Amino acid sequence: xxxxxxxxxxxxxxxxxxxxxxxxxxxxxxxxxxxxxxxxxxxxxxxxxxxxxxxxxxxxxxxxxxxxxxxxxxxxxxxxxxxxxxxxxxxxxxxxxxxxxxxxxxxxxxxxxxxxxxxxxxxxxxxxxxxxxxxxxxxxxxxxxxxxxxxxxxxxxxxxxxxxxxxxxxxxxxxxxxxxxxxxxxxxxxxxxxxxxxxxxxxxxxxxxxxxxxxxxxxxxxxxxxxxxxxxxxxxxxxxxxxxxxxxxxxxxxxxxxxxxxxxxxxxxxxxxxxxxxxxxxxxxxxxxxxxxxxxxxxxxxxxxxxxxxxxxxxxxxxxxxxxxxxxxxxxxxxxxxxxxxxxxxxxxxxxxxxxxxxxxxxxxxxxxxxxxxxxxxxxxxxxxxxxxxxxxxxxxxxxxxxxxxxxxxxxxxxxxxxxxxxxxxxxxxxxxxxxxxxxxxxxxxxxxxxxxxxxxxxxx
Ligand code: G3I
Numbered sequence: 290x291x292x293x294x295x296x297x298x299x300x301x302x303x304x305x306x307x308x309x310x311x312x313x314x315x316x317x318x319x320x321x322x323x324x325x326x327x328x329x330x331x332x333x334x335x336x337x338x339x340x341x342x343x344x345x346x347x348x349x350x351x352x353x354x355x356x357x358x359x360x361x362x363x364x365x366x367x368x369x370x371x372x373x374x375x376x377x378x379x380x381x382x383x384x385x386x387x388x389x390x391x392x393x394x395x396x397x398x399x400x401x402x403x404x405x406x407x408x409x410x411x412x413x414x415x416x417x418x419x420x421x422x423x424x425x426x427x428x429x430x431x432x433x434x435x436x437x438x439x440x441x442x443x444x445x446x447x448x449x450x451x452x453x454x455x456x457x458x459x460x461x462x463x464x465x466x467x468x469x470x471x472x473x474x475x476x477x478x479x480x481x482x483x484x485x486x487x488x489x490x491x492x493x494x495x496x497x498x499x500x501x502x503x504x505x506x507x508x509x510x511x512x513x514x515x516x517x518x519x520x521x522x523x524x525x526x527x528x529x530x531x532x533x534x535x536x537x538x539x540x541x542x543x544x545x546x547x548x549x550x551x552x553x554x555x556x557x558x559x560x561x562x563x564x565x566x567x568x569x570x571x572x573x574x575x576x577x578x579x580x581x582x583x584x585x586x587x588x589x590x591x592x593x594x595x596x597x598x599x600x601x602x603x604x605x606x607x608x609x610x611x612x613x614x615x616x617x618x619x620x621x622x623x624x625x626x627x628x629x630x631x632x633x634x635x636x637x638x639x640x641x642x643x644x645x646x647x648x649x650x651x652x653x654x655x656x657x658x659x660x661x662x663x664x665x666x667x668x669x670x671x672x673x674x675x676x677x678x679x680x681x682x683x684x685x686x687x688x689x690x691x692x693x694x695x696x697x698x699x700x701x702x703x704x705x706x707x708x709x710x711x712x713x714x715x716x717x718x719x720x721x722x723x724x725x726x727x728x729x730x731x732x733x734x735x736x737x738x739x740x741x742x743x744x745x746x747x748x749x750x
Contacts, residue, residue: 493531
């Protein structure tokens, strides 16, 4: 009898064990921004800051699997770490590292040398003492975080927008040699960390990007230990998308360095509306696709994930709504889904911020299976609310596709991303955006509806 009970318990344990395994596997398979990026060998991260780490709703998302990397937005800057000369305070930086380690987030160190958030004592030093102060700061901080950060923004924002070197206490004292000196000092302190130079408005080709390109080329030629270039990508929909971003990233990679998108956000003039959200989504999609298309683009970091903690409104009056989660920590269906599709994922369910008041979001309609050299399009309503809905069409098959359908109930598309729209009355024709020519491709749109929102019959040719 006793043997039977033990045998029964063993069977039960085995069953429980199997069940637990299956649940774990199912959880691991959940699609997140990080899981999609990791499938391509990249990370997807979010900046964070110390005050936010007490917001449990916020930390639940930051550490909940969407992200695989974080950057402290302020905690490792000079004024925080060495507010008075020779006195180092790592409390805030350590708090970010502790959170990151507990939630499986890699940490990018930001930043060792920057003209901003620099304590007054540095600017007040005689020029002859600047080099020693710079080297001591880098050595102390990079040694403290050795093994805890995988990369450092060693030098941040060295250029003016016209491509000239920015004046700073370091530049004034040492000329542009402070840059090479900073990299050599950082390498000596932490030989394993990837060492980056980082700037904004270098995302697309132009004078500032050219200046950065020439600098990195000359640093490499001189044997300076530089491993990567960070492109901040603080974008604004009212200023247009950076010129030839993918080609720009690629030319840096061709110098033999990694590249990374380090501080991505896409701001707009407030208030938000569906058209601005759609444009913003296009920008997010374009940035992600530019990175994914460049083998040496190692990862993407958004500059915090929620509008609740964005730096934008306090810097640019009347602007904001720059991040994929809104101020209530709700995912924006547009921006979030645009990142997902940019990373090669498919939108799996309606985003939480959409009130479902129309057809079931899971409804979809596909064109006929493709013959050789043809294509298939699947039309899906991913979210719907009174008067409006978001649709998405995924295309498989041949490059150079054209998708057509006819709306039966007067629906009208207001914005479309990932393709070029032509709507004439109820007849819709969509051809691919230049970067979206080759399937699997996805495009999305916002449209109006009233009364009935029937799924159309889609054709792909
Ligand atoms: O800590 C003080 C606090 O004691 C004081 O009461 C408060 C009053 O305004 O200011 C607090 O400091 C603020 C600091 O963030 C910490 O919250 C500063 O005013 C504020 O200017 C500072 O803004 C940071 C900004 O860099 C400074 O340039 C942003 O949070 C941070 O996100 C932003 O990050 C930069 C990157 O490092 C480099 N690239 C551009 C990016 C955006 O500006």
